[in-house]
Amino acid sequence: MVSQPATVNLTEIIYPESDGKPMANNTEQFNWIVAIEQNLEWLFADNSNVFVAGDLFWYPVEGKPHIVNAPDVLVVLGRPKGKRGSYLQWKEDGISPSEWGAILVL
Template sequence: MNPLSHIDPDDPYPESDGQPMADNTEQYKWLVKIKENLEILFAERPDVFVAGDLLWYPVPDRRETGPIAPDVFVVFGRPKGRRGSYRQWEEDGIAPQVVFEILSPSNSAKEMADKLAYYDRYGVEEYYVYDPDRRSLGIWTRQGGKPSAPDVHPGLLSQSHIRGWTSPRLQIRFALTPETLLLFYPNGQPFLTSVELARRAEEASARAEQEAARADAEHFRAERLAERLRALGLDPD
C-alpha cells in the first residue's frame, strides 16, 4: 500500500511516496499501455480523468489513512488536467471508479489483500489485477453500490471471466489467453503499445499519401483526355 512513513507539517500531502513507478520493464509496459489507451478512449470526454502512478488521498486526515498510488485509475465526473496528487475532498468527493494494478514479483499476498480492502473501503467500483508473469487476471466489482464496513466481507466481489469480460464502466473488453491479456476498445479495436500505435499511424499516413498520389494521377489523366477531346472539337463535359 506504500503509505508514507511520516507526515511533514510543511508538506502534508506530498506528490511522491519515494517508490519506483514499476519494478521491471514488463510491469511498466502494461502500466503505460493501459493508461495511454484509456487516455485515447476518453480523449473527447472532458469529464473523465485518467492517471497512472498518481497518489490518491481519499481523506484529508492522514492519521486516518495513508495515500496509495494505483498503477492506473479512472475517474468519471472530474475534469482532465494536471494534478500532483488526487485529493478526493478537492474533487467533489469523487473516488476513482476503476483501478488497475499490474503485479510484479515484489508484491506480496498481504499487500494485495490490503489494497483490495483499501479500494473497497474508499468506493472503487471496478478493480483489475493482472499478473503478466503468471498470465492471470483478477476482477472485482462492487456489489450493492456502497463500500463495506471494516472487517466485513468486501463489497468488491471477485468475478468469473472464463468467456471474457466487458467493463461496466469503461465498456472495454478483456480476453485472457494462455500467452497474454488482450484488451479491446468498445468498437473492437485492440489496445496497442506506443510503438504499435506509431507504426499504425505511419501506415495510415503512407496509405493516405498513396491515395492522394493516385487521385492526382487520375486527375492528370482526365485532364489530358479532356484536352485531346477538345482538340478534336468535342466537348468533354
C-alpha cells in the same frame, strides 16, 4: 479594554506526491502501465469529464495523509482532465476513482 486575539493553531498537513520508489518493478510492468493508461486516455479523449492518470497518489480522506493508495492506473468519471500532483478526493467534489480503474494492479 484590551482583548487577546484568538490563538490559531495552523498545522499544515502534507500530502506527499512521491514516495521515492520507482514506478514499476521491471520493464514489462512499466510497459503495461503505460499501455493501459494511454489506451484509457484515448478511450475517453472526447470526454472532458473523465480524468485518467498513472502512478498517482490518491488521498481519499482529508487530514489523514497516511490513508493513501497508489494505483498503477486510475480513472475518475465526472472530473475534468488536467494536471494534478496527487488526487485529493475532498478537493474533487468527493468523487473517488472508479472501482474498475482504481484497483488496477499489475
